Amino acid sequence: MIEEEKILRESIGRRNGFRVPDGYFGQLTVSVMAQLPEREARRVKLNSWLYAAASVAVAVLMGVSCYLYQQPDDEMVADSYFEQAADYTMIDNTDIYACLSDD
């Protein structure tokens, strides 16, 4: 502590003499809060890049889902193809069974 400061503290002290009205601090919070404006519910937008990435991900998932839904069943393809082939060659079922039994 510098000498001048020591003299100040010893001769004057640290009492500042300021006073407040009775009960002032008891009602300070109430008076402060009463004058504060209401805050609106804040809607926070995500970063635009994140929003774009999320949109792309949703679109990809939807595309994949549609693609999988529209894929015909393998067995159905095989049966359909076989029927068409049989009609084209004009072979009926009796001939087919006979051919298979020869093996």
Place this chain on the structure above:
Amino acid sequence: MAHEKDPKAQREAFERIVDEYGEKLYWQVRRIVLSHDDANDVVQTVFMKAWTGLDNFNQDAKLSTWLYRIAINESLDFMRRKKLQHVSMDGQETGVASQLMADHYFDGTETEALLQEAIASLPDVQRTVFNLRYFEEMKYSQMSEIMKTSEGSLKASYHIAVKKISEFFKRRD
């Protein structure tokens, strides 16, 4: 995509902040603006600015530091706007000590009033540093965070302030 922050929860949290820091900030403001009515006005402004500036508050920083900084800046701005008469260090009569002795909310001695007059005459930084160090015994490290000034500069400001105030009283003796 968006999410909401609950305004009611924010208000309740802020009320706890006012409870905790209200009195500390008041005395910091009062030591600068001197009058109770002015201090009350400035404190209301401080918390209003804190409330509206909450979104800008850096959560990594200390809340007390942030609030103190708002309080000091608002107090000094208030004084500049009000343009109180300051004591000139050549001993000319000023109004500060007289105003305080007539103030209903000041019950200090004439010496204490003169001390306030001497402090009020200091430049803003020296006045603030003197108040924080002499009356609150705040560490220079904390002061440095509030005022965004190096500890070395703050120590120098304090020493200069103390010497000026000592000389003020010597001239009056």
